[in-house]
Amino acid sequence: GQEPAFDHPFNLGAHCAKGASVREHGHGERRLKYPMKLEGGKWKKISWDQAVNEVGDKMLQLREQSGPDAVYWLGSAKHNNEQAYLFRKFAALWGTNNVDHQARICHSTTVAGVANTWGYGAMTNSYNDIHNSQAILIIGGNPAEAHPVSLLHLFRAKERNDAPLIVIDPRFTRTAAHADLFLRLRPGSDIAVIYGMLWHIFENGWEDKEFIRQRVYGLEEVEREVAKWTPEEVERVSGVPEELVYRAAKIMADHRPGTFIWCMGGTQHTIGNNNTRAYCIFQLALGNMGASGGGTNIFRGHDNVQGATDMGVLSHTLPGYYGISEGAWKHWARVWDLDYEWLKARFDSDAYEEAKGKSVSPMNTKGIPVSRWIDGVLEDKANLAQKDNVRAMVFWGHAPNSQTRGPEMKKAMDKLDMMVIIDPYPTVSAVMHERSDGVYLLPASTQFETRGSVTASNRSLQWRDRVIEPLFESLPDHVIMHRLAHKLGFGEQLFKNIRVENGEPSIEDIT
Numbered sequence: 001g002q003e004p005a006f007d008h009p010f011n012l013g014a015h016c017a018k019g020a021s022v023r024e025h026g027h028g029e030r031r032l033k034y035p036m037k038l039e040g041g042k043w044k045k046i047s048w049d050q051a052v053n054e055v056g057d058k059m060l061q062l063r064e065q066s067g068p069d070a071v072y073w074l075g076s077a078k079h080n081n082e083q084a085y086l087f088r089k090f091a092a093l094w095g096t097n098n099v100d101h102q103a104r105i106c107h108s109t110t111v112a113g114v115a116n117t118w119g120y121g122a123m124t125n126s127y128n129d130i131h132n133s134q135a136i137l138i139i140g141g142n143p144a145e146a147h148p149v150s151l152l153h154l155f156r157a158k159e160r161n162d163a164p165l166i167v168i169d170p171r172f173t174r175t176a177a178h179a180d181l182f183l184r185l186r187p188g189s190d191i192a193v194i195y196g197m198l199w200h201i202f203e204n205g206w207e208d209k210e211f212i213r214q215r216v217y218g219l220e221e222v223e224r225e226v227a228k229w230t231p232e233e234v235e236r237v238s239g240v241p242e243e244l245v246y247r248a249a250k251i252m253a254d255h256r257p258g259t260f261i262w263c264m265g266g267t268q269h270t271i272g273n274n275n276t277r278a279y280c281i282f283q284l285a286l287g288n289m290g291a292s293g294g295g296t297n298i299f300r301g302h303d304n305v306q307g308a309t310d311m312g313v314l315s316h317t318l319p320g321y322y323g324i325s326e327g328a329w330k331h332w333a334r335v336w337d338l339d340y341e342w343l344k345a346r347f348d349s350d351a352y353e354e355a356k357g358k359s360v361s362p363m364n365t366k367g368i369p370v371s372r373w374i375d376g377v378l379e380d381k382a383n384l385a386q387k388d389n390v391r392a393m394v395f396w397g398h399a400p401n402s403q404t405r406g407p408e409m410k411k412a413m414d415k416l417d418m419m420v421i422i423d424p425y426p427t428v429s430a431v432m433h434e435r436s437d438g439v440y441l442l443p444a445s446t447q448f449e450t451r452g453s454v455t456a457s458n459r460s461l462q463w464r465d466r467v468i469e470p471l472f473e474s475l476p477d478h479v480i481m482h483r484l485a486h487k488l489g490f491g492e493q494l495f496k497n498i499r500v501e502n503g504e505p506s507i508e509d510i511t
Contacts, residue, residue, distance in 0.1 A: 010127050010456065016149045018302075025424070026448040026468050032426055033472035038439035048442075048473065048483070055440055056487030058418050059392060066388035067348040068095035069362065072373050075101040075313040076397025077305040080452030080464065082510035083477045084304065084311040085319055086494070087396070089336065090481055093490045095346035097324060097367030098390065101313040104370045105402050106301045109267040111309065113276025114296065118289070120321065122306060125259065125295035126458040132293030133157040135251055135258030137166045139190060139279065140265025144174035147263075147299045150457075151175070157259075157293075164251050168193060169265060181248055188269055189238035194278040196234030196242075197249035198226045201285055206253035208287025216284050252286060257294030264301070300457040303447075307455030315367030324364050337496050346490075352385040362386070370398075374405055377412035392418040397444065397477070399427035410434070422480060443474040450476040452507045479504050 002023055006013040035051040036043050046054075062070045073091045075084065084101075091099035103111070111121030130136070130153045143150045157163040158178075167179040168190075176182045185193050201207050202223055212219055231242035252258050260283050266275045280296055288294035300306050312319035322328035333340040344363055351359035365385055368376040376390035393416055400409055413419060413433035421429045422442045430441055448467040455461055470476065475483075482505055485491040499506040 010153075010460070011149050012152050014149060014152055018148075026446045026471065028425065030425055031471060032424060032441055032443040032474070034443060035473065036441040038435060038441075039437050041436040043441075048475070051440055051442055052483050052487050055418070055420055056484060059488060062391050062417060063095075066391055067386065068346065069098050069348060069367075069386040070388050070391040071096065071098070072368065072376060072390045072393050073099040074370055074373065074393065074395050074398045075099060075308065077102045077302060077308045078397045078447065079308060079313075079477055080304060080447065080450065080454050080507075081307040081311055081461070082452040082507045083450075083481075084308040084313050086478055086481055086505070086510055088312045088319055090485060090494060092318070092332070092343070093346060093485070093494050094488065095348070097315050097362075097365065098373075098376070098386075099313060099367060100315045100370035100373075101308050102301070102370075102398060102402070103305050103309045104314065106264055106305065107267055107298065109269075109272030110262075110276050110298050113273045114280060114298070117277055117280040117284075123295070123297045123299075123458045124289070125292070125297055126460065127153045127456075129292055129295070130154060130259055130297070131156045131160065133257065133259040134161055134163050134293060135166070135255035136163055136261065137168070137248070137252060137258060138175060138261045139168040139194075140267070140275075141261055141263030141299060142169070142171075142173040142175045142265075143261070143263075143299060144178070147457075150299060154261075163258075164255060166248050166251060168248075181244065181251065183240050183244050183248060185238045185240050188271070190266055190269075190275045191271070191278045192229060192234050192237040193240055193245060194282050195226045195229040196231065196238070196240070196245040197252070198222075198282060198285055199229050199231070199234070200246050200249040201253060202226060204253075206249070207285045208256075211287030211289075212285070215290075219281070219284065222281055222285075252282075256286060257288045257291040258286070259293060259295055259297055260288070261297045261299065263299045298457065303456075304454040306457060306459060307453070307461075310455060310459070315369050324366065326364065329363060336493070338493055342493075348387050350387060352387075371403070374408050374412045377415055378408065390416070392416060392420070394420045394422065395427070395429045396420075396422045399423070399429055400432065401428050406432075422477070424474060442480065443472060444480065445470040445474045445476045449474065450478075450507070453511060476504070478507065478510070481505075 004011055004013050004015040035046050035048055037046050059071055075087045115121035136154055158165055164180040166181045167176040168183040169176055170187045234245055235242055260279055262279055283289050283296050317323055318328050318332050330340050333343050348362040352362055352365050353360040381389055410432055419439045422444050424444050424446045426441055449470040451466045453461045453463050485494045495505055498509040
């Protein structure tokens, strides 16, 4: 059974429909019960020892032939923070930056757009701080259905502060049903609407001039661009009448500080990066940044998208957004109590790229993002910044449903030397290909069967306890990492200063 926590600072005694519906996840009848191997077109039950030995031997063989970058480590936002951190460290000690997770597909445009505006790409205020908002603008988001708990906080501002709610969306959603003002735009015309609102703000002198003078650089260039977006042009491009754009701008100008909330309706476009930058510019123009009740607040996809990103499960960063420069690696070598030169030697010794006339070490070369792993397999080797093509894929808590390019993905799966799928359930990865061998299915435990912390959209940490013991022959992800790391020869280094009891690393030591 389950019941909500009445003293929880975010849920406020309510229960998310998503959370309520996953109680069958642990006891689901389709759980993968034991390790399996595809051999001669038939699935065969094997032991954990056989699975780890066969997978490990093949990986070491590929490493010998094609270098460490030939194995791609696809991580997961379903790992808790400790498992995500360990996973990035695992890939580093294997010797590759070919590691990534789901956030690359969902909110990557937010991370880039917001980080390029003021340094880091995450929600700037907390859920509780929305209680202080005097106005709420939601674009490309539908929290009533996608983030039901967050809606409680929006309603608190709406009711207590009489804060008007503006919703901008192509569809009249359940969230839009609560709006004081609804703007229906053509899909993909976000910038036209935002610049249309800014046109009225600059035209009427509603911008926060002192805030801009003190804190904003380069807004005059934006003003020149905004001047081109006259009400007529905005309506032509977006389909939103001038009167509604004007009203939305005036509401946000009259009720400050206002919060600006978006989700994947704004990000998942070819111009998603531009959209997120426009949203940030809007809040800078009104002086709504760095203010309680203001901010740009980005609602994440699910429980640990933010945490796995913070922990560096990405092809271009180490934990804590340290990047992959020599200084960043030296910092983490110190944290991990490892010799930097030993760590560097784990990577391929040949340089792949040139920068400013100098050769760049593979250690400092960005890996292949998950959106392009297919190219890592299919692209001509001469066009890759690594020694050889990707020859083995590890899908660790990541199914390919969310990715485009299905036919090419299937072709890439068929071409791989080996596929390893680690998940509580057999995913689409297990059946999409037409392979007859070289596929391993390893049963991971669900998050009900392990403990650790997860990070919410606003970067608050929440501890989760183990609710049920691991079912069947499933193992928690960090236990699988322990077994595999020892097989691959870097177990001692991966778990240095981390207590291991009965084959299970201490989650608290990792924390």
